[in-house]
Amino acid sequence: MQDIISFKKILDKPKRIVIVPHVNPDADALGSCLGLASVLKKKGHEVKVISPTDYPEFLHWMKGNDEVMIYNAGNEKAGKDIIDQAEIIFCLDFCALKRADKMEEPIRNAAATKVLIDHHHGKEDFADFECWNTKAAATCELIYQLVVDMDERQLIDKHVAEALYAGVMTDTGSFRHPNTTKHVHEVVAELIDLGADVSKVSKLVYDNNSLNRLRFIGFALSERLEILKEYNTAYFAISAEDLSKFSSRTGDTEGLVNYALSIVGVTMAAIIIEREDAVKLSFRSVGDFPVNELAAKHFEGGGHKNAAGGISHVGIKETVQKFLELLPEYKKQLHKNQKKQELYLT
Known part of the structure; x- marks a missing residue:
């Protein structure tokens, strides 16, 4: 936070606060929202977390989940009223208001002080306060550091620590991605010290599958995985019919793309999913x-x-065709990158 003194000052007295994650929140988005909400409530603020859409059931264990309002589930009017009355709006894990989906305009037009906390590229200048660092592994990492910088570390209890840990864990690929820095490990050590049960969180996030989801993953791997060796690329194309066949719920496709990326010789992986509103x-x-x-x-991503991530407003067949037609443009770059990876691993 560039102006931590002024930021702390606006939180000195109880305020009406709204906290918003991006559309289709993941563990980092929801964990940062619920973790921050808990800290602010302890400071006496009136806090409401409003999510643009729902999110996977394997995140429902986070404390405060039951109080989250889902904006697109018939709560547009009530949600807009709360946003209009808010004195502070926190936008977490996104830095362009289009990522708030149908909440974009209500947030943009709100008179509230706006606070952006995020680590993605493509920042839009809409916030009064920013805690934006593209080198951070996760927004949960930034939330932890912000609370510490505010001298409020004592407000991080076991539940907050576990929500923040979940975000850091998932956005680093369980500490496997290159964004796993020394600072990430230091933050995780602090969260463990504050009560985070890392084994429990890992099990809740990764080992909490429905039978339908496992069957869907098996189907996707056997019937929908395509490997394009010429382009060091693999992809899945999942139709609405495929999702319906396995009664897929929000989050059931989470992580599927990583199976494609794990294949030897693959530099880029993609998953293309037909949804109700777009691909x-x-x-x-x-x-x-x-x-x-x-x-x-x-x-548009x-x-x-x-x-x-990205979006397509034509059908899934047309979207797949467009993706395939792009690959020759990137062939040399993909091949060169694969050669570098092979040297790196030797």
């Missing part, structure tokens, strides 16, 4: 190949260099 894309890469640039240029 959603998620990209992953290793090394220096920037999937955020590909997503931004061709699919963005994110991190090695993890990004």
Whole structure:
């Protein structure tokens, strides 16, 4: 936070506060929201977490989950009223208001002081206060540091520590990604010291599958995984019919793209999913190949260099075709990156 003194001053007295994650929140988005909400409530603030959409059931264990309002679940009017009356709005784990989906305009037009806390590229200048660091591994890492900088570390209890740990754990790929820095380990050590049960959190996030989800993953791996050796690329194309066949719920496709990325010789992986409103894309890469640039240029998206997302407003077949037609443009870059990875691993 650039002006921590002024920021602390606006929180000196109880305020009406709204905290918002990005659309389809993951563990980092929800963990940072609920962790911060708990800290602010202890300081006497009136806090409401409003999510643009719902999120996976394997995140429902976080304390405060039962009080989260889902904006697009018939709560548009009530949610807008709360936003209009808010004195402070925190936008967590996103840095462009379009990532708030249908909440974009209510937030943009609100008179409240706006606070951005995030680690993604593509920042929009809409906030009065910013805690924005693209080198941070997770927004939960930034929330922990901000609370410490505010001299409020004592307000982080076991539940807050576990919510923040979940975000750091998932956004570092269980501490496997290159964003796992010395500072990340120091923050995690502090969260453990504050009561985070890392074994419990890991089990709740990763080992909490429904039978339908496991069957869906098996189906996707056997029937929908395509490998394009020429382009060091692998992808899944999942139709609405596929999702319906396995009664898929929010979060059931989470992490599937990583199976494709784990294949020897694959530099970039993608999952293309047919949803009700549009076709959603998620990209992953290793090394220096920037999937955020590909997503931004061709699919109205963005994110991190090695993890990004996008959207398409044509059908899934047309979207897959567009993706395939792009690959020749990136062939040399993908091949070069794969060679660098092979040297790195020797």
